[in-house]
Amino acid sequence: MDKLNSKFAEFSPFFLTKGNKLYYTANHEAEKVHAATGLGFTDIYEYVFDGASKFSGQSKILSEEINTKDAHEATPIFSRDGRTMIFSRGNNGSRKGAQNVDLFSATLEKDGTWSEPKMLALSDPLAWDGSPAFSADGKKLYFASDREHPDAKGGNDIYYATKDSKGEWSNIKNLGAPVNTRGDDMFPYEDVKSLFYFSSTGHPSFGALDLFKLDKKG
DSSP states (O other): OTTTOOSSOEEEEEEETTTTEEEEEEOTTOSSBOTTTSSBOOEEEEEEEOSSSTTOEEEEEOOTTTOOTTSEEEEEEEOTTSOEEEEEEEOOOOSSSOOSEEEEEEEBOTTSOBOOOEEOTTOOTTSOEEEEEEOTTSSOEEEEEOOOOTTOOSSSEEEEEEEOTTSOEEEEEEOOTTTOOSSOEEEEEEOTTSEEEEEESSSSOSSSSEEEEEEOOO
16 A cells, blocks of 8 residues: 555554545654654554545544644544544653553544544553454453453453443453463454454464464354
C-alpha cells in the first residue's frame, strides 16, 4: 500500500466495512518527540479507498478531538455500525501528564465529527491498559493490562469486560488459563469462527512475542 506506508511507523490496522475505511496508527505529522523513545507521538489516521485501483485511496489524520499533540493515540477499534471508537491514549512523558496508557471511547456525531473522548470506567490510571478488541458478537471488550488484580498471572494479562445497566464497560474478568501466563499476554482478537488469537511471551515459542490461537469451542 504505497500511498499509506512511509519512512515512519504505520501499525495496528482496523478495517471498517461500513464506509470502506481503514484506520491505523502512525507518527507521520508528530510535532513533539517522546523523550523516552526519541520518536514522535503517534496519532490515529483514516484511509478511504477511492476505487481507482485495488488498494488506492487517500489518508488523513483524525481531528484534534481524537489526536492530541502531547500524547500517544493508538490501536483504534470500532463497533459494527462504525459509530463507536475505542482507542488507547497516554504516555506523554511529563510528570503532570499521563504517566500510563488508558482506554478511551468516542462517538460519531450526526455531522460526521467525533465527540470528545471519555476514559472508559474499566481503565486503571495506575496501570497500562491497551490493545482493545471487541468479541465477535460485540458483547465483550477484550483488553490487555498489567494492573493489580486477584487473578493476575503476571506481566500483561488479557481481560474482558461486559456492559452494566448504565451502558458502561465493567464487570472485568481475567481471561485466565490457558491464555494468560507469567509473561506478557496481549493483542487479543476473536473471529466469527470462535478462534481466539493473541500474542504472548509466556507460552513455548520461538522467542519474544509470538502469535497463538485457541479454539473457544468446548
